[in-house]
Amino acid sequence: MEAIETERLVLRNFQKHDAAGLLEYLHEPAASCFLSLALKDMREAEAEAERRSGEDEYIAVCLKGPGKLIGDLFAVPEEDTFSVGWNFNLAFGGVGYAFEAATALFDHLFTARAARRLYAYVEDHNMSSRRLCEKLGMRREGLFKEFVSFRKDDDGVPIYENTMQYAILRKEWGAREPGDRATSITHRIAGR
Secondary structure (H helix, E strand, O other): OOEEEOOOEEEEOOOHHHHHHHHHHHOOOOOHHHHHHOOOOHHHHHHHHHHHHOOOOEEEEEEOOOOOEEEEEEEEEEOOEEEEEEEEOHHHOOOOHHHHHHHHHHHHHHHOOOOOEEEEEEEOOOHHHHHHHHHOOOEEEEEEEEEEEEEEOOOOOEEEEEEEEEEEEHHHHHOOOHHHOOOOOOEEEOOO
């Protein structure tokens, strides 16, 4: 993937040196949907960073300047539709990085990748992701009751979670008001 720069961030492919940053937020994932990606130690983090570096599905989100990895986005293609999502280090929350990064990704998918539709699954109790979906202009399409289980109770019985689906069409994204967009226009950086 060609790197994308925003006012404060760089979105790029993963690199081996991202392992420490990846371990910071995947050692104990905040969202239950990422529990299967939990990393025990630096060795596992290095292997995961290496695996991700060879594909475009996971996108590293780094602070411009220091280059510190603060989270990731994903975009899984399904013909003209993409399943999208995000996972950020909670230490960098509350300042709009996720919105800035997701806005840049959505712009990229709708323009450079000719996406027609983007959708995201969010657990109903994950209020920060629900707010992000809504801020991005995504509409709630449905609620799947007891849709998936990421963990079990003390007796080994699966704990099922309700999952919401949000989506946005290219024509909806293009019709948004300028004030609904991130504070800066994104652009591609050659060679990053």
